[in-house]
Amino acid sequence: AESPRFPLNTFFEPEPPDLMPGVCVQNLVKIFAGRTKPAVDGMNVTFYEGQITAFLGHNGAGKTTTMSILTGLFPPTSGTVLVGGKDIQIHMDSIRQSLGMCPQYNILFNHLTVAEHILFYAQLKERSREEAVLEMEMMLEDIGLPHKRNEEAQNLSGGMQRKLSVAIAFVGEAKVVVLDEPTSGVDPYSRRSIWDLLLKYRSGRTIILSTHHMDEADILGDRVAIISQGKLFCSGSPVFLKNSFGSGFYLTVVRKMKNTQGGGEWGSVSLGKSASTRAKPLRKLTQQ
Ligand SMILES: Nc1ncnc2c1ncn2[C@@H]1O[C@H](COP(=O)(O)OP(=O)(O)OP(=O)(O)O)[C@@H](O)[C@H]1O
Numbered sequence: 154a155e156s157p158r159f160p161l162n163t164f165f166e167p168e169p170p171d172l173m174p175g176v177c178v179q180n181l182v183k184i185f186a187g188r189t190k191p192a193v194d195g196m197n198v199t200f201y202e203g204q205i206t207a208f209l210g211h212n213g214a215g216k217t218t219t220m221s222i223l224t225g226l227f228p229p230t231s232g233t234v235l236v237g238g239k240d241i242q243i244h245m246d247s248i249r250q251s252l253g254m255c256p257q258y259n260i261l262f263n264h265l266t267v268a269e270h271i272l273f274y275a276q277l278k279e280r281s282r283e284e285a286v287l288e289m290e291m292m293l294e295d296i297g298l299p300h301k302r303n304e305e306a307q308n309l310s311g312g313m314q315r316k317l318s319v320a321i322a323f324v325g326e327a328k329v330v331v332l333d334e335p336t337s338g339v340d341p342y343s344r345r346s347i348w349d350l351l352l353k354y355r356s357g358r359t360i361i362l363s364t365h366h367m368d369e370a371d372i373l374g375d376r377v378a379i380i381s382q383g384k385l386f387c388s389g390s391p392v393f394l395k396n397s398f399g400s401g402f403y404l405t406v407v408r409k410m411k412n413t414q415g416g417g418e419w420g421s422v423s424l425g426k427s428a429s430t431r432a433k434p435l436r437k438l439t440q441q
């Protein structure tokens with residue numbers, strides 16, 4: 154972020170003043186036992202209520218570590234996280250009441266059915282049996298698994314297990330929902346149903362979603378936070394980031410199709426004006 158080629162404000166969009174911060178990560182550091190290099194290295198990032206924030210970063214950037222700390226899985230080495238204004242180091246028990254988590258790797262009970270999982274987690278969040286049943290019915294519809302309600306988790310396909318894990322993160326009206334690569338290993342149709350679920354439940358919630366899919370970050374993310382080597386690298390709306398870093402060229406390649414019915418002659422199937430390679434400048438590369 155200190156590169157002289159870019160002024161600082163091309164990396165960080167000003168914080169939205171009208172929104173409530175849902176989760177504030179403050180100077181967070183995590184050094185795992187026996188390691189010298191921090192997994193999270195002085196991270197500062199805010200996630201806002203009513204928004205989905207896409208959390209992007211290379212393998213090993215520190216996404217899962219940050220999410221694990223803010224959900225209370227293990228403590229930070231230093232720094233802290235405020236969830237709904239409460240410090241995870243002091244108020245983790247009360248934070249858990251309104252927190253939902255979909256971990257990177259499914260943690261499901263092999264012999265509980267889909268319906269039993271949702272009922273179990275809803276009641277853990279202090280819903281009455283009747284409320285839990287209502288929520289379960291709605292969730293089954295929303296994730297497209299009503300026909301699998303009585304199937305044991307161990308007999309679900311990988312994608313279905315993922316969808317169940319996402320549903321569990323939302324039960325009990327969780328206000329802060331942390332989703333670690335929720336759509337990994339999910340087919341495109343099911344991915345769409347997870348997107349619909351997130352958009353339906355976004356209002357009033359702080360949703361943090363890590364992903365390696367750029368299209369997913371673009372479509373779902375009200376804001377995108379990109380981390381690298383345990384630090385926040387840049388953050389802002391997809392439009393802001395595209396304006397800051399999206400300079401370059403679109404290359405459209407059009408290939409003449411061989412007319413297979415016409416005895417080897419080149420056919421007239423072409424998608425461009427002249428079947429050629431066209432490069433269209435998008436924006437002048439002002440920073441380089
Ligand atoms: N339990 C652990 N003990 C020691 N080191 C760990 C542990 N968990 C993670 N790390 C290290 O911390 C760094 C960050 O890992 P993390 O899992 O947070 O990355 P990530 O951004 O989630 O990556 P991915 O996209 O692959 O899921 C890595 O260098 C990793 O090797």
Ligand SMILES: [Mg+2]
Pocket residue numbers: 216217218257333
């Ligand atoms: Mg991870």
